[in-house]
Amino acid sequence: MTQHSHQTAPTQFVDAAGVRFAYRRFGKSGGVPLVFNMHFTGTMDHWDPAVTDGLVHDREVILFDNAGISSSSGEVPNSIEEMAANAAAFIRAVGLTQVDVLGFSLGGLVAQELALAEPELVRRLILLGTGPRSGEGMASLTPEAQKIFGATYDEPDHLWLNVFFARSEKSQAAGREYLKRFRFRTEDRDPEVSDKVAPAQIEALAKWGVPRENPYDYLKALHQPTLVVNGGADVIIYSVNSFILQQHIPNAQLILYPDANHGSQYQYPDLFVRHVSTFLDG
Amino acid sequence: MTQHSHQTAPTQFVDAAGVRFAYRRFGKSGGVPLVFNMHFTGTMDHWDPAVTDGLVHDREVILFDNAGISSSSGEVPNSIEEMAANAAAFIRAVGLTQVDVLGFSLGGLVAQELALAEPELVRRLILLGTGPRSGEGMASLTPEAQKIFGATYDEPDHLWLNVFFARSEKSQAAGREYLKRFRFRTEDRDPEVSDKVAPAQIEALAKWGVPRENPYDYLKALHQPTLVVNGGADVIIYSVNSFILQQHIPNAQLILYPDANHGSQYQYPDLFVRHVSTFLDG
Numbered sequence: 001m002t003q004h005s006h007q008t009a010p011t012q013f014v015d016a017a018g019v020r021f022a023y024r025r026f027g028k029s030g031g032v033p034l035v036f037n038m039h040f041t042g043t044m045d046h047w048d049p050a051v052t053d054g055l056v057h058d059r060e061v062i063l064f065d066n067a068g069i070s071s072s073s074g075e076v077p078n079s080i081e082e083m084a085a086n087a088a089a090f091i092r093a094v095g096l097t098q099v100d101v102l103g104f105s106l107g108g109l110v111a112q113e114l115a116l117a118e119p120e121l122v123r124r125l126i127l128l129g130t131g132p133r134s135g136e137g138m139a140s141l142t143p144e145a146q147k148i149f150g151a152t153y154d155e156p157d158h159l160w161l162n163v164f165f166a167r168s169e170k171s172q173a174a175g176r177e178y179l180k181r182f183r184f185r186t187e188d189r190d191p192e193v194s195d196k197v198a199p200a201q202i203e204a205l206a207k208w209g210v211p212r213e214n215p216y217d218y219l220k221a222l223h224q225p226t227l228v229v230n231g232g233a234d235v236i237i238y239s240v241n242s243f244i245l246q247q248h249i250p251n252a253q254l255i256l257y258p259d260a261n262h263g264s265q266y267q268y269p270d271l272f273v274r275h276v277s278t279f280l281d282g
Numbered sequence: 283m284t285q286h287s288h289q290t291a292p293t294q295f296v297d298a299a300g301v302r303f304a305y306r307r308f309g310k311s312g313g314v315p316l317v318f319n320m321h322f323t324g325t326m327d328h329w330d331p332a333v334t335d336g337l338v339h340d341r342e343v344i345l346f347d348n349a350g351i352s353s354s355s356g357e358v359p360n361s362i363e364e365m366a367a368n369a370a371a372f373i374r375a376v377g378l379t380q381v382d383v384l385g386f387s388l389g390g391l392v393a394q395e396l397a398l399a400e401p402e403l404v405r406r407l408i409l410l411g412t413g414p415r416s417g418e419g420m421a422s423l424t425p426e427a428q429k430i431f432g433a434t435y436d437e438p439d440h441l442w443l444n445v446f447f448a449r450s451e452k453s454q455a456a457g458r459e460y461l462k463r464f465r466f467r468t469e470d471r472d473p474e475v476s477d478k479v480a481p482a483q484i485e486a487l488a489k490w491g492v493p494r495e496n497p498y499d500y501l502k503a504l505h506q507p508t509l510v511v512n513g514g515a516d517v518i519i520y521s522v523n524s525f526i527l528q529q530h531i532p533n534a535q536l537i538l539y540p541d542a543n544h545g546s547q548y549q550y551p552d553l554f555v556r557h558v559s560t561f562l563d564g
Contacts, residue, residue: 256536
């Protein structure tokens with residue numbers, strides 16, 4: 001397999017579950033690949049090359065658009081469970097029988113469901129900026145998230161400075177570096193998602209987040225070694241939800257980064273890559 | 283400086299603040315040394331050589347008995363603040379003007395006070411299995427701690443299996459390995475602490491833990507880069523206290539390990555050494 005990078009990996013396609021999935025894979029093949037699950041309204045191009053290329057020295061990285069997102073065909077389902085079923089269909093369609101799974105925010109919900117539904121398929125789990133079913137402030141977008149996603153920005157990309165980074169000058173400066181990096185790839189970029197994506201994803205998020213009895217019991221069935229990572233000051237999915245995940249998943253390690261909001265892995269990409277590599281090699 | 287190890291470093295003595303302090307230093311000199319602050323009723327010999335020797339490749343490690351403990355003279359003060367003042371006097375007496383400070387449990391309280399009182403002396407801070415002033419369950423020993431410390435054990439060392447390790451077979455097996463390691467040093471060991479130590483330390487702990495208004499505000503003044511580490515299931519100082527520390531210290535990273543109680547760094551010494559090295563080098 002050629003040694004492509006985040007910037008050069010061609011977008012490929014594979015058919016499964018009635019969907020034509022767009023994906024990119026790059027890095028060192030032969031081991032257990034790491035499959036990335038994207039956040040609310042994001043495409044393959046919202047991942048940070050400092051993270052993806054940082055991880056490919058020892059493993060293969062696979063990015064994909066789930067059903068209905070950007071370059072993939074189909075419709076965005078209105079439940080996390082169906083998104084996870086689509087992800088499993090995609091993973092099998094590219095010929096894999098065991099993967100590590102990373103999920104960020106909404107993608108972290110999909111990753112949990114995927115790991116629960118497919119315990120043989122998922123070896124290790126990385127949950128970024130995410131939370132449990134019925135997590136705190138997860139029945140709808142948080143007030144902060146409603147304000148941030150509802151605002152208009154002179155430069156549309158600047159939305160992500162508020163979603164992913166804290167208000168400190170240091171965090172905002174890290175955010176501007178992230179915005180540069182995620183624009184490095186100039187050819188064969190994913191189109192932005194259609195207007196149909198956000199409503200379906202919000203419906204799925206709301207169903208996941210609705211209060212229920214003993215909401216965290218399901219986490220006991222997550223037997224994969226799990227790494228939970230977030231910023232200590234996440235206003236999109238409150239940081240306490242990462243603590244709750246660690247407390248209820250039987251084999252979970254938690255890392256919270258300082259002065260960081262929802263996208264802490266983009267604020268500390270080198271440190272995050274070290275922590276993830278240590279975890280996946282452990 | 284000779285390259286001693288945990289096992290071979292001679293016990294040395296230095297006079298300061300009316301106390302003859304016993305200490306051992308070993309590892310790579312020339313950088314910023316890491317000073318270890320011990321837990322309730324512990325001596326220099328309760329540190330795990332897998333941790334101390336694991337860290338000396340890139341730095342010097344300094345162990346010491348604070349005032350009134352084991353090989354050191356003097357009395358154990360009945361406040362954390364006085365313990366921290368004694369620690370500062372010791373550090374200056376061995377000729378150091380800047381150190382990194384690690385504190386475990388009671389030692390973590392001392393480390394916080396030391397970092398607050400001596401911001402120039404303390405460069406970076408590592409807080410293990412510890413909590414804030416007025417932390418949850420910290421007004422006295424927790425019910426679990428009272429039971430564990432109040433019980434009798436066929437082998438006295440087995441106390442530490444219950445204090446430091448979780449109930450799972452895997453954690454207990456790690457505990458038995460720790461007990462072997464902390465007995466490796468056979469010559470020039472510290473004597474056990476006197477009967478006067480526990481009451482004074484409990485009084486200091488209780489004063490620290492007493493409920494007060496806005497108890498966590500003081501943490502805003504801790505400007506050192508800080509690494510907070512604990513097991514996710516600490517019954518001696520509840521794990522939520524580590525989360526509280528991270529939430530209130532301006533520049534703190536949190537790591538919680540899975541299936542681990544109060545002594546998680548002894549359950550995962552290699553991983554802990556990697557995390558600490560990454561933090562101190564960062």
